[in-house]
Structures are given as structure tokens and as C-alpha cells.
Amino acid sequence: MKLMTRQAADPEGRMPLMDHLRELRNRLIKAMLALLVGTVIGWIFFNPVWDFLKEPYCALPASKDLNGQTCSLVVNGIFSSFFLRLKIAFILGLVVSSPVWLFQLWAFVAPGLYRKERRWTYVFMGASVPLFFVGTALAYITIDRGLSLFLGFVPDDVSALITVDHYLGYVLAMLLVFGLTFELPLFVIILNMAGVLSSNRIRRSQRMIIFGIFVFSAVATPSPDPFSMLALALPTVLLFEVAALLAFVNDRRRARRPDPYEGLADDEASPLDLEKIDAELEKGESSPR
Structure with a gap:
């Protein structure tokens, strides 16, 4: 009789390369189906989604035709309307299926993380999603302001013919x-908690960072x-100032922790009981196998 043995699951999530590839394939298939x-x-x-997207433009007087009746967005080509519908359907599908493909991504990566890393990932993911949607909501509110400024230069006896692709690209951008810009404070906090970016360095570079934010906003x-x-x-x-404050609080909390290496010179041994460790090693080597 052939004995069937099943390898115990590795608590650290390690597995052969082929098993990793099979799991990645299964995760991708589930994400693509979703x-x-x-x-x-x-x-x-x-x-309804298209009505929502075109509302900032159609609310402007310059969007109407010469009779002031119809919101005039035009398409170029026979297949433009089909690809417009397909593009919006794909974007909406990406948003609707995001819980599934994000979970598949997390399920593939999580076994290689420590418990503390998983906990912080939950916190940052929980904060990044609301920040992203707050940023998009603010963008939706301000879309009509920029359009109103530049369409205001259109003469009264001229109808602005804006293509659907041009308008949709502007809105999505x-x-x-x-x-994505509203995720900046999370990156600052992550770098601070990883010990890469201290609150002192943030404070010293604060003016340059704020100047860079304004330059980036003008270009992006x-x-x-x-x-x-x-x-x-x-x-x-x-948001950057809030992140800088959180980094300052985290550095203060970290500074209050006792440092076991404080007061030691570079060539001085660490405060470990090395004799006890050597004794335990010798005992393990002399024990019968």
C-alpha cells in the first residue's frame, strides 16, 4: 500500500517556487474573473455613471449649443462611442471589483509578513482608501471651476465642440x-516609522517640501x-503638517524607550550573558543524539 504523506504547512509561509507560481496563477485568475x-x-x-461624469461640464453655460438647449460633447469616428462605453465600464469594473483583487493580492503577500507588519498594513490600507476618495471628491468639485475659466473665453456666437475622449481624459486625470496626492501623508508616516525619515529632518526640510508641493500641484x-x-x-x-506632527509624536515615543546599548563604546561588548549562552551550546553538543 502506498503511503500518502502531506507536508505540514510552514508557519512562515515558505513553499517551493512552483507552488508560489501556482498560487500566483490562481490568485490572478480569481482577480481577472472579478x-x-x-x-x-x-x-x-x-x-448613470456617464451622467455623473459629464455633470460638471454640462452645468456650464458654455457647454450648451447656440440655442442653449443641449450639452454638446462630440465623438470623432464610428467606433469612438463604443470604446468610450468600454473604457468607462472597465474603470467602473476596476472600482467595483477592488475588494476582490485587493484581497487576492493581500492573500498572496500576507504569508511572508510578520504579525506586526500585517497589523500596520491593515491600518495603512484602512487610511489610504478614505484619503483617496476624499481626494477624488475634491477633484470632482473643482472640475467645473477650471472648465468655467477657460470656456469663458469662448465667444457668445461660438459653440465649443469638445470631444468625449478629451473631456474624459481630463476628468480621469x-x-x-x-x-494619489492625498496619499502623501501615509508615505511620510511609513518612512518615519521605518526609521528612514525623522521628524527633525522633516522640520529642517519643511519649507522646501511645501514649495515642492505647490510646484507639483501646478505641474500635475x-x-x-x-x-x-x-x-x-x-x-x-x-495633510503633510498632520503627518509631520504624527512623526514628531512617534519620535518622542521612540526616544522614551530604554536603549540597551546606551553608554557602550564601539569596541565594547553588548550586555549579553555570553557565558550562559556558551554553556547552553556546549550542553546541546554533548547531549546524545
Whole structure:
């Protein structure tokens, strides 16, 4: 009779390379299936999503035709409307299926992390999602301000013909830039907790960092109007100040911990009972096997 033995699970999540590749394949298949289902849902709910996206533009007087009746966004080509619907369906599917593919990513990475690293990952993921959506909400509110400024130069007897692709690219760029920029304080806190960035260094470089935030806001926003730049820069500076304060508190808390190596010279031995360790090693070597 052939004996079947099953290898015990490694508590550290180690496994052969082929097992890693099989698990990665299974995780990717599940994530792609979830994305496919989400895209189908996005295709079905295209009309309300598109009405939501075009609302900042259609609320402007310059978006109407010469009769002041219709919101005039145009498409170029026969297949442009199909690809527009497919693009929005894919983006909505990416958002709808995000809990599934994020879980698959986490389930693949988590076995290689320590318990403390997992706990901090939960905290940072829980904070990054609200920050991203707050940034996108602020971008959605400010979209019409930039459009209103530049479409205001259109003469009264001229109808602005803006292509759907151009407008959608502008909206998506605004949403992504604002959402990702609002993640800045998390990166500052992570670097501080890892010991790479201290609160003293943050304080010394504070003016340059704030200046860099304003420069980045002026370059990254697709609309060159000053209102969009300030709408991105001012909240980012506020979030950076909050992150700097948290870094200061973390450094103060870390400084109060006793240092076992305090007062030791570079060539002085650490305060370990080496004789006891050697005795235990000799006892283990002399024990019968």
C-alpha cells in the first residue's frame, strides 16, 4: 500500500517556487474573473455613471449649443462611442471589483509578513482608501471651476465642440492626481516609522517640501488654472503638517524607550550573558543524539 504523506504547512509561509507560481496563477485568475464581472456591471450601469461624469461640464453655460438647449460633447469616428462605453465600464469594473483583487493580492503577500507588519498594513490600507476618495471628491468639485475659466473665453456666437475622449481624459486625470496626492501623508508616516525619515529632518526640510508641493500641484493638474492648483496644494500641505506632527509624536515615543546599548563604546561588548549562552551550546553538543 502506498503511503500518502502531506507536508505540514510552514508557519512562515515558505513553499517551493512552483507552488508560489501556482498560487500566483490562481490568485490572478480569481482577480481577472472579478474584474470581468465588474466590467459587465459597469457596462450595464453606463448611463448613470456617464451622467455623473459629464455633470460638471454640462452645468456650464458654455457647454450648451447656440440655442442653449443641449450639452454638446462630440465623438470623432464610428467606433469612438463604443470604446468610450468600454473604457468607462472597465474603470467602473476596476472600482467595483477592488475588494476582490485587493484581497487576492493581500492573500498572496500576507504569508511572508510578520504579525506586526500585517497589523500596520491593515491600518495603512484602512487610511489610504478614505484619503483617496476624499481626494477624488475634491477633484470632482473643482472640475467645473477650471472648465468655467477657460470656456469663458469662448465667444457668445461660438459653440465649443469638445470631444468625449478629451473631456474624459481630463476628468480621469483630475481624479487620479487628487486621489494619489492625498496619499502623501501615509508615505511620510511609513518612512518615519521605518526609521528612514525623522521628524527633525522633516522640520529642517519643511519649507522646501511645501514649495515642492505647490510646484507639483501646478505641474500635475491637467488644468493650468490657479484655482485647481490651490485646491490640490492647500489640502496637501495641511495633510503633510498632520503627518509631520504624527512623526514628531512617534519620535518622542521612540526616544522614551530604554536603549540597551546606551553608554557602550564601539569596541565594547553588548550586555549579553555570553557565558550562559556558551554553556547552553556546549550542553546541546554533548547531549546524545
